[in-house]
Amino acid sequence: MAEEWRRQRSAHKLTSALQELEKQYSPSRWVVRVEPEEALRTFSGKGTEATKNAQATRRCQLHAPYGDGKGDRMDIYFPDVQSEALPFFLFFHGGYWQSGSKDQSAFMVDPLTAQGVAVAVVDYDIAPKGSLDQMVDQVTRSIMFIQKRYPCNEGIYLCGHSAGAHLASMVLLASWTEHGVVPNLRGLFLVSGIYDLEPFVHTSNNALLLLTLEDALRNSPQQRLDVAPAPPAGLACPILVMVGEHESPEFHRQSWEFCQTLCRGGWKASFKKLPDVDHFSIIENLTKKDYVVTQIIMKTISQKC
Numbered sequence: 101m102a103e104e105w106r107r108q109r110s111a112h113k114l115t116s117a118l119q120e121l122e123k124q125y126s127p128s129r130w131v132v133r134v135e136p137e138e139a140l141r142t143f144s145g146k147g148t149e150a151t152k153n154a155q156a157t158r159r160c161q162l163h164a165p166y167g168d169g170k171g172d173r174m175d176i177y178f179p180d181v182q183s184e185a186l187p188f189f190l191f192f193h194g195g196y197w198q199s200g201s202k203d204q205s206a207f208m209v210d211p212l213t214a215q216g217v218a219v220a221v222v223d224y225d226i227a228p229k230g231s232l233d234q235m236v237d238q239v240t241r242s243i244m245f246i247q248k249r250y251p252c253n254e255g256i257y258l259c260g261h262s263a264g265a266h267l268a269s270m271v272l273l274a275s276w277t278e279h280g281v282v283p284n285l286r287g288l289f290l291v292s293g294i295y296d297l298e299p300f301v302h303t304s305n306n307a308l309l310l311l312t313l314e315d316a317l318r319n320s321p322q323q324r325l326d327v328a329p330a331p332p333a334g335l336a337c338p339i340l341v342m343v344g345e346h347e348s349p350e351f352h353r354q355s356w357e358f359c360q361t362l363c364r365g366g367w368k369a370s371f372k373k374l375p376d377v378d379h380f381s382i383i384e385n386l387t388k389k390d391y392v393v394t395q396i397i398m399k400t401i402s403q404k405c
């Protein structure tokens with residue numbers, strides 16, 4: 101009898117720990133302004149609208165192939181000035197590596213192109229078509245493509261949201277000399293990312309991705325960078341790790357700990373908790389020129405540090 105009670109009690113503890121983990125890794129459940137479903141709907145609606153607007157108003161090259169794969173595509177939006185010596189801002193969308201696309205992610209195109217920055221919104225093969233290792237490879241190749249095509253660029257700046265911030269941060273582990281091209285990386289903006297993938301493996305979000313613990317470790321910059329060599333001299337660009345006020349404690353922990361790991365490893369990283377925003381509005385607001393993150397991005401680019 102006591103044995104059965106103990107078994108039930110530990111099964112119950114496990115269930116509630118898993119339920120809590122599920123909640124921590126469900127960003128929409130931490131939004132305070134609207135219901136979770138509404139937050140997700142608004143996010144993709146605003147992204148689609150911003151993309152349509154960008155394509156209707158900016159000079160652009162849509163579906164530019166950065167590789168031979170069907171999914172190796174990016175949309176590039178240009179400022180009015182006709183030059184190849186431009187700063188390039190590459191955006192990697194989120195969606196837990198299983199949703200989202202470039203067609204609903206051109207939030208920042210209007211304010212950045214208006215200020216002389218070329219913006220590339222990058223697609224990659226989300227699950228179940230692509231594996232996480234393949235996505236990391238695609239992101240790496242997309243950066244090489246921009247560097248090779250625009251060798252006179254005035255800096256390549258990477259920005260990723262959520263799962264896209266993870267993909268952008270994995271680039272810090274790339275061995276560029278092996279790839280035969282060293283990109284002119286000048287800054288990383290990591291927004292609401294996840295860098296330690298182990299907890300994610302135990303959530304329902306892993307049902308499509310099917311990451312093993314080994315896959316998760318191999319793709320966790322938090323663990324990998326802790327034991328990686330110091331950044332190569334020319335590559336120590338500024339890295340800004342950002343998280344919204346209205347995000348789960350786990351998302352805050354992920355950003356804070358990753359920033360600490362970067363600093364320990366010799367990277368120029370800083371951490372910013374943004375007031376009044378959640379996992380979705382933190383990116384939606386990039387449509388606005390006067391939003392603090394848009395201003396930080398523009399300041400970083402114009403300082404060319």
Ligand SMILES: N[C@@H](CC(=O)c1ccccc1NC=O)C(=O)O
Binds near residue numbers: 126143194264
């Ligand atoms: N199922 C998730 C959706 C999600 O995480 C998400 C949605 C859009 C863009 C980024 C997301 N998260 C990380 O990539 C949620 O409940 O919030």
